[in-house]
Amino acid sequence: MQKNARRWYQDQTLWPLLALSASVKIAVVWLAADVFYHSAWFGHVSVDVWGWNDFLSKCQRGLIPYVDFSKEYPVGAGLLYWGLSRLLPAQYSSHQLLFGHAAFMAVGDVINTGIFYILARQLNTRRAGWITLLFLFTPTALILSPVRFETWVITFSLLGYCFHRKERPGWAVFFWSLGASIKWYPVFFIGIQELHAIFAKKRKTQWLRSAGIFLAVSGALNLPFILWSYRTLGNANNWLATYLFHLRRPLYSDTLLGVGELWFGRWRWERYASYWSGFLVLGTLLFRPKMRLEYKAVLTCIAAILFNRIYSTQFHLWFYPFLLFVLCLEEERRMKMFLAVFLGLDLLNTSVYPFLFTASIDELRGFAPLAARRHGGVATALFTVAVCLRALVLILLAVLVASGPEEKAEIQAASAPASASPQP
Numbered sequence: 001m002q003k004n005a006r007r008w009y010q011d012q013t014l015w016p017l018l019a020l021s022a023s024v025k026i027a028v029v030w031l032a033a034d035v036f037y038h039s040a041w042f043g044h045v046s047v048d049v050w051g052w053n054d055f056l057s058k059c060q061r062g063l064i065p066y067v068d069f070s071k072e073y074p075v076g077a078g079l080l081y082w083g084l085s086r087l088l089p090a091q092y093s094s095h096q097l098l099f100g101h102a103a104f105m106a107v108g109d110v111i112n113t114g115i116f117y118i119l120a121r122q123l124n125t126r127r128a129g130w131i132t133l134l135f136l137f138t139p140t141a142l143i144l145s146p147v148r149f150e151t152w153v154i155t156f157s158l159l160g161y162c163f164h165r166k167e168r169p170g171w172a173v174f175f176w177s178l179g180a181s182i183k184w185y186p187v188f189f190i191g192i193q194e195l196h197a198i199f200a201k202k203r204k205t206q207w208l209r210s211a212g213i214f215l216a217v218s219g220a221l222n223l224p225f226i227l228w229s230y231r232t233l234g235n236a237n238n239w240l241a242t243y244l245f246h247l248r249r250p251l252y253s254d255t256l257l258g259v260g261e262l263w264f265g266r267w268r269w270e271r272y273a274s275y276w277s278g279f280l281v282l283g284t285l286l287f288r289p290k291m292r293l294e295y296k297a298v299l300t301c302i303a304a305i306l307f308n309r310i311y312s313t314q315f316h317l318w319f320y321p322f323l324l325f326v327l328c329l330e331e332e333r334r335m336k337m338f339l340a341v342f343l344g345l346d347l348l349n350t351s352v353y354p355f356l357f358t359a360s361i362d363e364l365r366g367f368a369p370l371a372a373r374r375h376g377g378v379a380t381a382l383f384t385v386a387v388c389l390r391a392l393v394l395i396l397l398a399v400l401v402a403s404g405p406e407e408k409a410e411i412q413a414a415s416a417p418a419s420a421s422p423q424p
Contacts, residue, residue: 021113025106059085066225070241076181102146123328177217199289253367262372295404297322356383
């Protein structure tokens with residue numbers, strides 16, 4: 001492996017990219033908190049921020065999350081928002097909450113831009129700059145990062161991938177475990193890495209150490225709340241409520257099953273969609289276990305969301321970094337194909353939500369089974385078409401990444417002298 005001639009902080013492109021990222025995020029925070037604050041579509045987008053209002057207020061009053069009260073997200077997310085509650089003024093206004101939330105996520109976005117560029121440069125020096133710009137200017141990220149918390153999960157996902165590339169699987173699992181404490185999907189990356197270690201590297205016992213790290217991180221974050229709950233209340237109901245909530249979540253209308261119910265009525269069997277999504281994820285994990293992690297991560301995330309009954313637009317941010325790393329790795333012709341699919345997919349994704357979602361729900365006066373047949377018009381028809389097209393493009397992307405190379409395969413873009421890059 002070649003040694004890096006310069007340290008990462010000496011790269012002449014990194015600092016302008018960080019400055020650009022900071023400028024873009026400042027502009028996005030201003031747009032979110034000022035320009036679009038009263039727009040109809042932004043009202044739908046920002047609803048998740050208002051959903052944290054009660055949590056933040058209780059934290060400021062000294063109540064303990066998962067002990068004194070429950071939240072539908074895991075402990076890591078609760079700790080993240082507990083930190084945000086320390087940064088907000090007492091008795092904050094809704095405008096201060098939105099501004100504080102967007103600024104908090106913007107800091108993470110700038111950090112992620114730097115980490116992403118460093119990793120992209122290691123994969124392909126020639127393409128790293130413009131692919132990082134794609135990472136920064138993705139419409140899904142620009143619209144939803146200020147009002148969701150995927151940002152910090154991405155931070156831990158990128159750090160885990162960094163150590164995965166350095167052949168330090170224990171540290172990779174550590175960071176992915178931290179990410180999974182906020183949202184569960186980084187567990188997929190742990191599974192991909194460990195199956196690759198078994199089948200490609202013949203490391204039959206590495207998974208035991210990785211499982212120990214995952215359990216240690218999960219225990220360190222969750223056990224204090226469980227034990228505290230039993231000590232003060234005699235039960236752990238407020239901790240368990242997170243998991244019970246997800247067993248009873250209603251069907252999302254911007255899914256394939258959701259638009260189906262808008263037109264054809266309720267399907268009793270849709271409640272089992274999460275189970276078949278689970279089997280699909282398991283199948284992708286076992287499919288070609290020697291495949292490179294960048295490709296397998298994209299494939300597994302698609303399997304998790306494609307036919308699921310819960311599908312939020314920001315879920316695409318789970319796999320976008322790895323899809324962009326694929327652009328670094330592929331030879332020119334296939335890279336252009338992946339690029340076209342990526343751009344089309346992201347435009348469809350943001351068309352579905354928030355824009356066509358907002359137009360359709362206003363047209364239908366609320367989503368309900370058969371509502372499209374009773375009240376549907378142009379907006380609902382376009383919404384339905386966009387949801388179905390998004391699913392088709394996801395299937396196309398899955399087919400493309402399914403043919404991805406194995407870890408030790410030579411990739412023209414990564415091995416060509418013009419795009420060669422030092423390896424960690």
